Amino acid sequence: MTTAPTAPALAMPRIRPGRIVIWTLLFLGGVIMVTPLIFMFSTSLKTAGQVYDLRMIPAAPTLDNYIKVLSDGRFLRWFFNSTIIALTVTLSNVFFDSLVGYTLAKFRFRGRYFVFLAILSTLMIPTEMLVIPWYLMSAEFGWLNSYWGIMFPGMMTAFGTFLMKQFFETVPDDFLEAARIDGLNEFTIWWRIAMPLVTPALSALAIFTFLGNWTAFFWPLIVTTSQELYTLPIGLSSFAVEQAIQWEMIMTGASLATLPTLLVFLLLQRYIVRGVMLAGLKG
Amino acid sequence: MMEPGVPDRHPDRPRTFWTMRRRQLLWVWGFLAVPVLFYGVIRFYPTGQAFWLSLTDWDLMSDPSFIGVENYTRLFADPQFGRVFRNTFAYLIMGTPISLILSFIIAYALDRVRFGHTFLRALYFLPFITTAAAMAWVWRWFYQPAPIGVINDFLSGFGIPQMAFLNSTTWALPSIMVTAIWAGLGFQIIIFMAGLRAIPNTYYEAARIDGLGDWAILRRITLPLLKPTTVFLVVFSSIGFLRIFDQVYNMTTNDPGGPLGSTKPLVLMIYQTAFSSYQMGYAAAQTVVLFTILLVVSLLQLWVLRERT
Numbered sequence: 001m002t003t004a005p006t007a008p009a010l011a012m013p014r015i016r017p018g019r020i021v022i023w024t025l026l027f028l029g030g031v032i033m034v035t036p037l038i039f040m041f042s043t044s045l046k047t048a049g050q051v052y053d054l055r056m057i058p059a060a061p062t063l064d065n066y067i068k069v070l071s072d073g074r075f076l077r078w079f080f081n082s083t084i085i086a087l088t089v090t091l092s093n094v095f096f097d098s099l100v101g102y103t104l105a106k107f108r109f110r111g112r113y114f115v116f117l118a119i120l121s122t123l124m125i126p127t128e129m130l131v132i133p134w135y136l137m138s139a140e141f142g143w144l145n146s147y148w149g150i151m152f153p154g155m156m157t158a159f160g161t162f163l164m165k166q167f168f169e170t171v172p173d174d175f176l177e178a179a180r181i182d183g184l185n186e187f188t189i190w191w192r193i194a195m196p197l198v199t200p201a202l203s204a205l206a207i208f209t210f211l212g213n214w215t216a217f218f219w220p221l222i223v224t225t226s227q228e229l230y231t232l233p234i235g236l237s238s239f240a241v242e243q244a245i246q247w248e249m250i251m252t253g254a255s256l257a258t259l260p261t262l263l264v265f266l267l268l269q270r271y272i273v274r275g276v277m278l279a280g281l282k283g
Numbered sequence: 284m285m286e287p288g289v290p291d292r293h294p295d296r297p298r299t300f301w302t303m304r305r306r307q308l309l310w311v312w313g314f315l316a317v318p319v320l321f322y323g324v325i326r327f328y329p330t331g332q333a334f335w336l337s338l339t340d341w342d343l344m345s346d347p348s349f350i351g352v353e354n355y356t357r358l359f360a361d362p363q364f365g366r367v368f369r370n371t372f373a374y375l376i377m378g379t380p381i382s383l384i385l386s387f388i389i390a391y392a393l394d395r396v397r398f399g400h401t402f403l404r405a406l407y408f409l410p411f412i413t414t415a416a417a418m419a420w421v422w423r424w425f426y427q428p429a430p431i432g433v434i435n436d437f438l439s440g441f442g443i444p445q446m447a448f449l450n451s452t453t454w455a456l457p458s459i460m461v462t463a464i465w466a467g468l469g470f471q472i473i474i475f476m477a478g479l480r481a482i483p484n485t486y487y488e489a490a491r492i493d494g495l496g497d498w499a500i501l502r503r504i505t506l507p508l509l510k511p512t513t514v515f516l517v518v519f520s521s522i523g524f525l526r527i528f529d530q531v532y533n534m535t536t537n538d539p540g541g542p543l544g545s546t547k548p549l550v551l552m553i554y555q556t557a558f559s560s561y562q563m564g565y566a567a568a569q570t571v572v573l574f575t576i577l578l579v580v581s582l583l584q585l586w587v588l589r590e591r592t
Contacts, residue, residue, distance in 0.1 A: 026392055
């Protein structure tokens with residue numbers, strides 16, 4: 001790097017050739033990063049005949065592919081499944097992970113350390129090792145091809161619990177003590193006093209859990225066999241296999257699976273980036 | 284903490300038993316009841332069961348019978364496993380350094396850019412929030428031969444000969460790996476940037492007063508102070524590459540892990556053993572091997588990168 005350092009704040013924003021070069025390189029790199037997304041979207045607006053014409057902006061954009069893909073209702077169904085599942089799992093994690101994190105951070109009791117270590121130790125166990133027992137459990141209890149079957153392994157996570165414990169430790173005990181003297185019960189103290197103090201952590205946890213479940217592939221692939229219950233990634237994958245080489249249809253499906261999260265991201269970029277930073281650094 | 288001497292405010296309750304302390308303990312275990320049950324039933328019991336199944340010949344049809352370490356001896360003698368093992372480490376050994384070096388350079392440069400910072404950051408971060416399964420299909424399309432495939436079409440414009448990419452036993456694995464690097468890069472950049480921000484400015488000011496140049500500052504201050512972030516990302520990204528599945532599965536649906544098994548990672552082998560051939564015992568042994576690999580690689584990395592103070 002040949003640029004001057006960021007002698008922060010005070011440095012005058014002088015334009016230097018080195019900076020322009022770096023900016024241009026960064027910009028070109030960024031364009032390469034989003035090229036697959038742009039091609040995906042632009043091809044979804046082309047007819048089958050135009051697919052080989054690799055123009056970024058389609059000559060005659062059309063929504064026909066979307067109408068075709070959406071007309072049999074399967075994508076809407078998968079979209080609905082994914083939304084319900086990701087939302088439910090997120091709510092469950094926000095509730096239970098923070099409840100456990102709070103309990104471990106703010107109460108002294110025998111077994112506290114043991115419970116914490118036990119939960120933390122599950123971080124070392126890869127999902128792949130658990131899917132066979134989970135599959136057997138699901139077969140046993142009739143959870144195959146059900147929302148609950150897809151959701152149950154992720155209802156609580158050690159990562160989330162650890163993250164929330166870290167944040168609850170920064171909440172001063174005096175606040176909770178004062179509420180206790182006012183006669184609030186412990187649940188209300190947690191829910192009404194402690195939770196609002198850690199909202200940045202809660203949103204980070206929510207974002208991570210939602211994204212993770214929205215894009216999850218391995219377990220939903222195993223536990224669902226009926227198209228009705230597919231989540232969006234599984235549905236898309238089976239749809240793409242079915243379409244064989246009709247790339248404009250596959251790109252339409254991929255756009256349907258990807259664009260909603262991208263739009264949400266563009267709206268909430270600040271919060272999401274901050275959430276990822278928080279979770280990544282503390283977690 | 285509760286004062287033990289605070290009198291109970293319910294005179295009708297036996298004061299000696301329902302002390303504040305006892306009531307608090309009741310709350311604590313009330314809060315923990317469902318989670319403790321969850322971790323026991325959904326995490327610990329299945330873990331034990333996986334170890335046990337790995338010592339049986341279970342195939343879902345008949346009852347499992349104990350066969351000792353036969354699954355493991357069979358696995359280590361299986362020529363397919365040798366291939367899968369090499370593939371899995373190929374993803375790790377190429378993927379982790381490439382993605383970390385790229386993401387550090389980008390984060391370092393991006394951290395110094397003020398003009399259009401949010402916009403540039405968004406460009407790099409966007410791929411991270413896409414669905415791996417969906418983007419694998421987009422990349423698969425990119426890798427097709429001309430005139431369908433975008434990359435080959437682009438290359439042929441410069442008179443560069445066609446690349447076989449996903450149809451080549453040599454290039455299929457790197458092609459899939461590029462997709463995985465692309466998908467994870469945004470996350471690593473954001474984490475590196477957070478790490479860079481966390482370094483106090485006073486260090487840089489002091490270094491500048493001492494007359495250190497950019498390169499010296501990078502080597503003597505930035506990189507050492509960034510070490511916790513780097514260690515986290517090394518371990519995190521290694522685990523990701525060792526567990527690669529979504530991209531491989533979706534980019535090779537006509538011959539999963541192909542061509543000729545040249546892209547098959549361990550997780551795909553596990554998936555096929557368990558859910559295509561229903562050899563649950565054998566698959567469980569493979570998951571135990573995966574667990575061991577992940578554990579050994581993480582511990583090794585933490586040990587090599589430990590703080591030497």
